[in-house]
Structures are given as C-alpha cells and as structure tokens.
Amino acid sequence: MNRIYAYILDGIISIENIVFFNNHGYLVAPGMVSPQEVNALKKELATICRGERGAFKGFIPVKNGALDGELTGRYRALHFPHKMSRIFHNFLFHRKITATITQLIGPDVKCMHSQLYIKGPGCKGHAWHQDEKIIPTGDQSLIGAWVALDDASVENGCLWIIPQRQEHLARTVPQYSPEYLESETIDVSAYEAQMIPLEVKAGSVLFYHGYTIHASQPNKTMYCNRAALQCHYMNANAELPWSVDGRGVPVEDMRDIVLITGVDPYQWKGTNNICCPRFEPATDLAHVNDRTKETIRLVKQS
Ligand SMILES: O=C(O)CCC(=O)C(=O)O
Numbered sequence: 001m002n003r004i005y006a007y008i009l010d011g012i013i014s015i016e017n018i019v020f021f022n023n024h025g026y027l028v029a030p031g032m033v034s035p036q037e038v039n040a041l042k043k044e045l046a047t048i049c050r051g052e053r054g055a056f057k058g059f060i061p062v063k064n065g066a067l068d069g070e071l072t073g074r075y076r077a078l079h080f081p082h083k084m085s086r087i088f089h090n091f092l093f094h095r096k097i098t099a100t101i102t103q104l105i106g107p108d109v110k111c112m113h114s115q116l117y118i119k120g121p122g123c124k125g126h127a128w129h130q131d132e133k134i135i136p137t138g139d140q141s142l143i144g145a146w147v148a149l150d151d152a153s154v155e156n157g158c159l160w161i162i163p164q165r166q167e168h169l170a171r172t173v174p175q176y177s178p179e180y181l182e183s184e185t186i187d188v189s190a191y192e193a194q195m196i197p198l199e200v201k202a203g204s205v206l207f208y209h210g211y212t213i214h215a216s217q218p219n220k221t222m223y224c225n226r227a228a229l230q231c232h233y234m235n236a237n238a239e240l241p242w243s244v245d246g247r248g249v250p251v252e253d254m255r256d257i258v259l260i261t262g263v264d265p266y267q268w269k270g271t272n273n274i275c276c277p278r279f280e281p282a283t284d285l286a287h288v289n290d291r292t293k294e295t296i297r298l299v300k301q302s
Contacts (some may be wrong), residue, residue: 008032011096013103021104023292025165025212028198032096032205033147041229042149044087045078045116046071053084056079058279064269072225076123076282080114081229082258083277088114089258091232097205098147098260101233104207105141108236108262113275119226123282124178125157125217127185133169136159138253139238142210147226150202150216155225157219159198159206162191164220179218186213210234236264239299 005020008029021027021259038088049071049177083090091169092111101109114270149157152158175185191213198206206215210232219226234240239253253266 013100024163029205031146033203038203048084056277072118073180075118077280080275080277081116081140082114082263087093103133105235109233110257111260112257113232116229117228119219119273121219121221123219124181127175127180127182128188128215132293135242137234141235143233144208145231146206147229148204151201152226153199156224157217157220160195160215162194162213174181235289238294
C-alpha cells in the first residue's frame, strides 16, 4: 500500500489509515498535538524535575535558579509521569489521540503506562523490540502513542521501525553494542532493507502496535534533547497479565489502569496502585565522545 496512508492528515484518521495500520503496524500524525500543548508539557516536565510535584524515587535535588534544560538533562527518562502530575494525567485523554485509538482498537480503551523520554546528548538508544513482550495484553491490542516534544531526527535518536504488522513475538538474541541500553535485541538481519527512521517535528504523534518491531539510536548530538512522551493503551475488554517493571510476579490482570473511553467490564475488580513513578538518571553516557562528556559534566555540576 502507498506509504502516503501512513500519515494522518489534519488529525482525523481515515479508512486508508486504518488499513495501513493493520498491514504495517504504525501511523504518523504530524502536528496532532499543538505547539501550546507541547510547551505546556515541557513546562510541566521542568516543574516535575525541579521537585515541585514531589521527590519521587530517583529525584536529584537541584539548586534554585537552575534552567529548564539543566533540570531535565539530569534524567534519561521519567516513569509514569501521569502519576506525578495532573497535567500529564489529563494528557492521557487527549481528544485527537484517543479518537484515533478508538478507531484502531475499539471504543473501550484503558491506559496502563506512560513514560517521558528526555534522551539528552549522549543517551543510549533502545535495541530492537516489541512492546507486547514488555507489556503483554490478553488480546494483543497494545498500542503506543509516542508524542514528540522535540523534533526527532536520525541524529538525535528518533524511532526506527520495521513497517510490518507482526503476528508473533520474535526471538531475541544477546546484543553487545554500547549504543543500546538493553542486553538483548530482536535479530533484524532479515529486515535490513525495510527499516525506516520516523523523523518527525515536535507535536507529531506516532502510533504503533504492540507487536511492531522498533528501536531507537543514541542521541549523537551535542546539545539537543530528544524528549518524547510515550503512552500505552489497550482494549478495556481484555485483561492485562503484566507484572510491571520485570519484577516477575505473575498477575492475572494488572489493575493499575486509567479508563480512557467507553466501558470497563472489569470495573468490579476495582483499581489499585502498583506502578511507582520514578526518575531515571542519565547514567548511560559511556559511548559519547570526550567533548560531549565534558559538556554534560558541566551542565550537571551547575
Ligand atoms: O523513544 C525511544 O527512544 C524509544 C521508545 C521505545 O522504544 C518504546 O517506548 O518502546
């Protein structure tokens, strides 16, 4: 199918987009989130990193007067920002994002996960993986909405995908490259000719299916963050056998969820508070060159 249908125009998903998603496992929505909304999220991110929403696990105290970039650059990522801040919680319900998701997985939608990637200069990428391996759903309906808060390019570590809807979880093998955080990867040698980078402007949203194989490269720039907000949703009619953060305790149905649209047939189970919001320090800078390391050191010291 023509790759033009990968693009959701004017924030309104078309039949062609839905067919494209079903065959290729991803869609791109340029400008789905307005510049004002992006600015509000970035401002709130700085507020969280200043400690004004609470000293969540991993918080690094800061001096008064630190600039926004210095505050956020101390972290590689924030886990579960929707549990840190009302603004990020409310963003889970973004009208255009949720309208798109209901067209792709049905009217009853719940959210179980959010993550803010800051990915400053020198931060590693993520090896090839499928999100359903990490967040398994009872009906394979996991969908990620990845919102670019900065322009994302090959240089600063945008997402790469294999544009094919996969039916199964692929086998993983060990990986030793210092460019990636993880110690294993899907063997993608058979897909070399198909991999594509998804370079997008801030405010664009990438939707991808939980079985879609994707990765990201390190941020190889000197000064530019590549921030993105990732929210994961699924069909509320299915259970979520997710043990969270690899703690390995099998669960039948993880109920730390937020109902986004429609009906939750498992409402009678109630909800609980399992996922801990936390900061992840940017400690993964081993491969960057000395000049970048020095810049990062000075920023962290300030
Ligand atoms: O944003 C990134 O660099 C990687 C995101 C990703 O792979 C994921 O959330 O599954």
